[in-house]
Amino acid sequence: MLCEGAMADWSGVYFQNIVKAPAAFITFGYVAFTAAMATGRFIGDGMVTKLGIKKVLQLSATLISTGLFISILFPYLATAVIGFLLVGLGVSSVVPLIYSLAGKSGTMQPGLALAAVSSISFLGFLIGPPLIGFIAEVAGLRLSFAIVAVAGLFPAILANKIKEQ
Numbered sequence: 001m002l003c004e005g006a007m008a009d010w011s012g013v014y015f016q017n018i019v020k021a022p023a024a025f026i027t028f029g030y031v032a033f034t035a036a037m038a039t040g041r042f043i044g045d046g047m048v049t050k051l052g053i054k055k056v057l058q059l060s061a062t063l064i065s066t067g068l069f070i071s072i073l074f075p076y077l078a079t080a081v082i083g084f085l086l087v088g089l090g091v092s093s094v095v096p097l098i099y100s101l102a103g104k105s106g107t108m109q110p111g112l113a114l115a116a117v118s119s120i121s122f123l124g125f126l127i128g129p130p131l132i133g134f135i136a137e138v139a140g141l142r143l144s145f146a147i148v149a150v151a152g153l154f155p156a157i158l159a160n161k162i163k164e165q
Contacts, residue, residue, distance in 0.1 A: 001125035006148045007033045009129035019080045032081045033088040040092025057159035063090030064152030
């Protein structure tokens with residue numbers, strides 16, 4: 001949710017200040033992100049059926065990080081739009097899959113597990129964007145996006161703990 005919050009709150013600023021997109025194209029990054037996220041939500045179940053939850057989470061994390069790093073390293077309109085599109089595809093399945101795993105928890109009651117995951121994820125959504133702004137003010141928006149790109153790898157790291165049936 002940190003990545004979702006970053007895209008929601010900072011994509012326009014990124015396209016305006018870093019990509020230097022013309023005014024008519026400032027929203028292209030966010031549009032690419034949301035369109036890809038919606039598409040990914042539609043195809044996510046099929047991907048899980050074919051690849052399994054663990055692989056989909058690993059792929060999702062790779063897409064998030066790769067997309068952000070493409071946008072950071074190549075801050076041009078076309079490459080940034082492609083990068084944000086990859087981030088949207090990556091983000092699309094993470095939250096639904098994590099909620100699904102929480103609901104199937106063998107160590108906690110499903111309601112408690114869902115509440116815990118929901119609280120932590122919304123904390124990232126709420127605290128992430130101001131934190132990104134603080135880092136951007138101190139060290140630049142590209143560095144703050146790089147931190148989000150690294151954080152985007154966490155689902156892949158945590159997916160290694162999943163024991164698929």
